[in-house]
Amino acid sequence: MRVLGVDPGLTRCGVGVVEGVAGRPLRMLGVGVVRTPSDAELGERLVAIERGIEAWLDEYRPEFVAVERVFSQHNVRTVMGTAQASAVAMLCAARRGLPVALHTPSEVKAAVTGNGRAEKDQVGAMVTRLLRLDAPPKPADAADALALAICHIWRAPAINRLQQAHAAARAPRIPVRKVTR
Amino acid sequence: MRVLGVDPGLTRCGVGVVEGVAGRPLRMLGVGVVRTPSDAELGERLVAIERGIEAWLDEYRPEFVAVERVFSQHNVRTVMGTAQASAVAMLCAARRGLPVALHTPSEVKAAVTGNGRAEKDQVGAMVTRLLRLDAPPKPADAADALALAICHIWRAPAINRLQQAHAAARAPRIPVRKVTR
Incomplete structure (x- = not known):
């Protein structure tokens, strides 16, 4: 699967395709x-x-878009801009019919480093290792976008199973005939 | 001037043209x-x-779009959705080259009722009176969108003067020759 990760921001919006x-x-x-x-x-x-x-969607034609889920407990001004930038990313993806997944910063950190509270440097180091790069991508927003894409690839199987289970639970109950031989 | 007011929200996005x-x-x-x-x-x-x-921009061809400025001090979940809906409204306007103005809820209330802390009902009543409607527009989001458009029309002269002053202050200083007769 090909995933575009987006670390949303008004001044710098990190993007990475994995x-x-x-x-x-x-x-x-x-x-x-x-x-x-x-x-x-x-x-x-x-x-x-x-x-x-x-432009990134046109060039790389990803099948999924993973965007960082925005929380508002942090800096108020920054969060508004982040929410607005993330809305634009989600809009672009959904307009093309691409599935959009949101992952929290701690889910992303836990996925790539094993620790949901890992520091920026540690995330950059693991992204470098996992993608066999020569050096950590700069700025941190770019590395975070790659981490989001990696997180999505690794979490996708579990998410899909969960969605299938939800869909099955919501679907009208069709009586299943038990077949015995 | 023709103004589209937008009271952003994910579930209900109020729109009104004045x-x-x-x-x-x-x-x-x-x-x-x-x-x-x-x-x-x-x-x-x-x-x-x-x-x-x-669809609203196509039908009414406004010259200005006024959007409620979102603050994050209120309900966290709602605010994220409001910020995202407002981003889409601003994006649609800016893509067409329409000027977008943001007004705070208290600016809007103060403009139409004289009181920055007016209740919803009071805003609805003044919108009804100012636009000579038979009844207050429902739901409140629709009335708020009209109030935003009215606020923009009334505040525009002052905002324009302010922008001109800012532009003048930023512009390179051209020595003015004093003409005396």
């Missing part, structure tokens, strides 16, 4: 940052993020 | 609500909001 399946070596296809000038109007910044994400 | 200038009677051109099902995926809800806002 291909692979759980249990096999992963491959990085691309990594970068969509930047918008902090002195531009908010609407124009959102348009710039839309164009950036669209 | 035409007029400060100091003259105002005219409502349209009011409504863009709704999205609460059990849909977040990405799909944002796509539905985008389609809804685009």
Whole structure:
């Protein structure tokens, strides 16, 4: 599976594409940052993020998009911008019919380092190792986007099973005839 | 001037179009609500909001879009959805090159009722009176969208003067020759 990870932000929106399946070596296809000038109007910044994400979707044609789930317990101003940037990323993906998954920062850290409270450096180091890169991607937002994509590839089997179970529970009960031979 | 007011929300996004200038009677051109099902995926809800806002922009061709400024001091879950819905509204406007203005709830209340802490009912009553409607628009999100548009029409002259002053202050200083006769 090919996943675009997006670490949303108004000033720097990290993006990274990883291909692979759980249990096999992963491959990085691309990594970068969509930047918008902090002195531009908010609407124009959102348009710039839309164009950036669209360009990445066009170039790499991912099958899934994984976006960091935004919480509002942190810095109030930053969180609003992050929520708005993440909305644009989700919109771009959903418009193309791509499934969007949200993962929390601690889920991502736990997936790639084994520790949900790992430091930035540790995440960067593990992303470098898992993708067999020469050096940690810079800035941290780019490394975080790759970590999100890796997290999604590794969690996807469990998420799919959960969704199937939910769907089965919601589906109308069809009596199953027991076949005995 | 013709203004589309948007009271952003994921479940109900209030929209209202008002035409007029400060100091003259105002005219409502349209009011409504863009709704999205609460059990849909977040990405799909944002796509539905985008389609809804685009339809309003297509039909009424406003020259300005006024969106409620979102604060995060309130309910955390609601605020994230509001921020995301507002991002879609701003994106739709900015993509068309329409100026987007953000007004706080208290600015809007103060503009239409004279009291920045007015109750919902009072805002609805003043919107009804100012636009000479037969009854307050329902739901409250629709009335709030009209109040936002009215607030923008009334505040626009002051905002424009402020922006001109800022632009002048940022512009390179050109020595002005004093002309005396």
